[in-house]
Amino acid sequence: MGKLVIYVHGKGGNADEALHYKGLFPDANVLGFDYMAETPWDAKKEFLVYFDSVAAGYDEVILVANSIGAFFSMNALGDKPIKQAYFISPMVNLEKLICDMMMWAGVSEEELREKKTVPTNFGETLSWEYLCYVRENPIEWRIPTKILYGSNDNLTSLETMREFAQKIAAPVTVMDGGEHWFHTAEQMAFLDRWIRE
Structure with a gap:
């Protein structure tokens, strides 16, 4: 077709x-x-x-x-x-990007794990679930x-x-x-x- x-x-x-x-x-x-x-x-x-x-x-x-x-x-x-x-x-590399954003926002991994989501002042909301997902599902392409x-x-x-x-x-x-x-x-x-x- x-x-x-x-x-x-x-x-x-x-x-x-x-x-x-x-x-x-x-x-x-x-x-x-x-x-x-x-x-x-x-x-x-x-x-x-x-x-x-x-x-x-x-x-x-x-x-x-x-x-x-x-x-x-x-x-x-x-x-x-x-x-x-x-x-x-x-x-x-979403894991690296999320970790970079956490660094820019001054949010530790522990804090994100406890709060689940943390809004940032640059318009992105950090998500513990998202970070875990990209770690557990590496790209196979x-x-x-x-x-x-x-x-x-x-x-x-x-x-x-x-x-x-x-x-x-x-x-x-x-x-x-x-x-x-x-x-x-x-x-x-x-x-x-x-x-x-």
Whole structure:
């Protein structure tokens, strides 16, 4: 039945962003996935149901995922028949990110374990359950993947990204001056070239 591209947005994004990718995959049906989940365990259920409902009958499925959407996809879809994945600023080490945020917020592991959740002044709520989940469910990802990373990404270091990429044998393309969120005209032009290559 041809080719399907599933686009998974990041936090604060939406499924309409998928429209940008229609021009990059002219021979494919491009769908944006408007998921509701905010935790990896909820996302796992939601992503599996969605994938099975839309991917049935296609000869080839390509995944394009952004930020936390890439993490949720890896957590849920590792066993699915995906031919190729393109990850834009993927969150690849949530344990490290949560521990970094705890450090920024001055919250100890003991305090988080006792309180279960701690709101921070930078808009994220730290969650003991979330931290435990990412520790107990390490990512297993064997799907051929390409990673796009901005050198000014404030959530994941290049070292962390390279370490992960090496583990899954994925090439990393670094945009000098790129941010975690690719959105300017220059950044989107760079992203388009990266996908076309």
